[in-house]
Amino acid sequence: MTMSSMQRVLTTLGHKEPDRVPFFLLLSMHGARELGLSIKDYFSKSEHVVEGQLRMLNKYRHDCLYPFFYTPLEVEAFGGEVLFYEDGPPNSGTPIIKKKSDILSLTVPAVTETACLVKVFETIHALKEKVGDETPIIGVVVSPFSLPVMQMGLSAYIELLYEDPGLFNKLMAVNQQFCVAWANAQLQAGATAICYFNPMASPTMIAREMYLKTGFQVDTQTLSQIQGPTAFHLASGNALPILGDLAAMGTAAVGVSCLEDISALKEGCRNKLTIIGNLNGVEMRRWTPSQAEKNVRDLIAAAADGGGFILSDNHGEIPWQVGEETLQAISNAVHKWGNYSQE
Amino acid sequence: MIHSNSELVTAFSAKLLNMDRLGAEEIINNSQKNNTPLQIVEGLVVPALEEIGKGWEEGTVALAQVYMGSRICEELVDLFLPPSSSERSSQPRMAIVLLDDYHALGKMIVYATLRASGYELQDYGRLTAKELVQRVCDDSIEVVLISTLMLRSALQVKDVKTWLLAAGSQTKIIVGGAPFRFDPQLWKEVGADEMGATAGEAVTAVENSMGVVA
Structure with a gap:
């Protein structure tokens, strides 16, 4: 029996094998290409993103809708600047926290009254109207522990983390209040689950011992207040040393890096966490259709058995430079090689 | 001479990874008794930073540690090998x-x-x-x-x-x-x-x- 995307994803999250391997093409900017708009214009209206997401769902026959706009959206909500490009994801501009004492005057934006966030709620609501419970709608938040990378810059944040625990805790309190409200409002609008981006939690970024003393506490508290399922995404960062910590937090899935061994990840996650990953998004722009097919087939062979696996890229956003032919080849390969009953 | 003293390099790396600036400075100060500034740079600082970088590449060291370690080293080296020192290499441009x-x-x-x-x-x-x-x-x-x-x-x-x-x-x-x-x-x-x-x-x-x- 052919499953709906929702059934397929829920089955694999339950660590059972669905009809075929579910796959998420985490496409954000590509919707602009579909509509013939600049990236900036595309994200200026929720209607554009709704149309872009639905067209890509139909074209690539994958298993989710991804109403993610751009990473600096949350900094925009705090009053920060967003810089748009013609050929890549928007960046956050000048940090809103220019000196450490600015943290003391930081206030939590009212999520339902902040224009840039309201666009996302409208997008999710409209998508939910279209697909109902057939297709998962993945909302996105940045962890309170990673948001300061954009709020104050990574170097200043690392120094804060190591040198000023008092101000660090104050910043976490503000960010946590925002993150919980922002995630729950997306769920309220119709999101099925929340992808919780947290590259700073990765041992690539900070030592596990330091994470356990700082971000782990923040993430545990934050995730416990989000009123829906979550996936913890490390945005290309390594995961192996903290898989047990992530499972202990109660998150359902983890987004993993292509620089780690997928077999070791599979063993570390088995029956505890669903793997989301881990096609190399940077290399993907150069793949031929046959390379795409081989990479998908190899990944399925290594990670799909027993469920607990959603095929995706390793970063949580496929680069603008990846073309339609490659995306179509990935989709075709999953539909060709991802059928569990073939095995 | 500081050359080939791998134990000292490892000890210095450990101070850097633990953000122990005072401990790192103490090792450098002790080394200054028997070494020229360039010998300290080449025999202690560079190997320690290479060791840390290798650790990051292998996944045993985090980027935050690499950053803080490099900052500590830059500050310490500036103390005994100031920017204007003729011993600093300004070649190539x-x-x-x-x-x-x-x-x-x-x-x-x-x-x-x-x-x-x-x-x-x-x-x-x-x-x-x-x-x-x-x-x-x-x-x-x-x-x-x-x-x-x-x-x-x-x-x-x-x-x-x-x-x-x-x-x-x-x-x-x-x-x-x-x-x-x-x-x-x-x-x-x-x-x-x-x-x-x-x-x-x-x-x-x-x-x-x-x-x-x-």
């Missing part, structure tokens, strides 16, 4: 830049590591490809280190290379940053001369380029 990108940490780490390794270089901050080519030509830069995080920025190295050649410049390009780590063929595709996956590799790439530009 070098500059480092963040190419049309807002993710500055990698550049800061490489800059600090090169300075802690006894080099002097210009920090161009953040520039577009056109601005960079102009500055490199105006300053007769022999080696330019380009840091990027965004793929779109990494791809612009190709423009830098094309425009430098068109201007008659033989400047060597060393690139680094996430796109080049995730796609090991990318540095060649964009026309770079070398790639440094870590700050230590960037130092090695600079050393390699010295033979070429000399």
Whole structure:
């Protein structure tokens, strides 16, 4: 029996094998290409993103809708600047926290009254109207522990983390209040689950011992207040040393890096966490259709058995430079090689 | 002499990884009794930073530790080998830049590591490809280190290379940053001369380029 995307994803999250391997093409900017708009214009209206997401769902026959706009959206909500490009994801501009004492005057934006966030709620609501419970709608938040990378810059944040625990805790309190409200409002609008981006939690970024003393506490508290399922995404960062910590937090899935061994990840996650990953998004722009097919087939062979696996890229956003032919080849390969009953 | 004292290097690395600035300073102060500043840089600081960089590459050291360690080393080396010291190497003429990108940490780490390794270089901050080519030509830069995080920025190295050649410049390009780590063929595709996956590799790439530009 052919499953709906929702059934397929829920089955694999339950660590059972669905009809075929579910796959998420985490496409954000590509919707602009579909509509013939600049990236900036595309994200200026929720209607554009709704149309872009639905067209890509139909074209690539994958298993989710991804109403993610751009990473600096949350900094925009705090009053920060967003810089748009013609050929890549928007960046956050000048940090809103220019000196450490600015943290003391930081206030939590009212999520339902902040224009840039309201666009996302409208997008999710409209998508939910279209697909109902057939297709998962993945909302996105940045962890309170990673948001300061954009709020104050990574170097200043690392120094804060190591040198000023008092101000660090104050910043976490503000960010946590925002993150919980922002995630729950997306769920309220119709999101099925929340992808919780947290590259700073990765041992690539900070030592596990330091994470356990700082971000782990923040993430545990934050995730416990989000009123829906979550996936913890490390945005290309390594995961192996903290898989047990992530499972202990109660998150359902983890987004993993292509620089780690997928077999070791599979063993570390088995029956505890669903793997989301881990096609190399940077290399993907150069793949031929046959390379795409081989990479998908190899990944399925290594990670799909027993469920607990959603095929995706390793970063949580496929680069603008990846073309339609490659995306179509990935989709075709999953539909060709991802059928569990073939095995 | 400090040379080949691997125990001391490991002890110094451990101080850096634990952000123990005072402990690191104490090791350097003790070493100054029997070593010249350059011997300390070459026999202690550079090997320790290489060890840390290797640890990051292997996944046993975190980027935050690499950053804090390189900052501590830069500050400590400045104390006994000040920027104006004749013992510092200002050859080749070098500059480092963040190419049309807002993710500055990698550049800061490489800059600090090169300075802690006894080099002097210009920090161009953040520039577009056109601005960079102009500055490199105006300053007769022999080696330019380009840091990027965004793929779109990494791809612009190709423009830098094309425009430098068109201007008659033989400047060597060393690139680094996430796109080049995730796609090991990318540095060649964009026309770079070398790639440094870590700050230590960037130092090695600079050393390699010295033979070429000399």
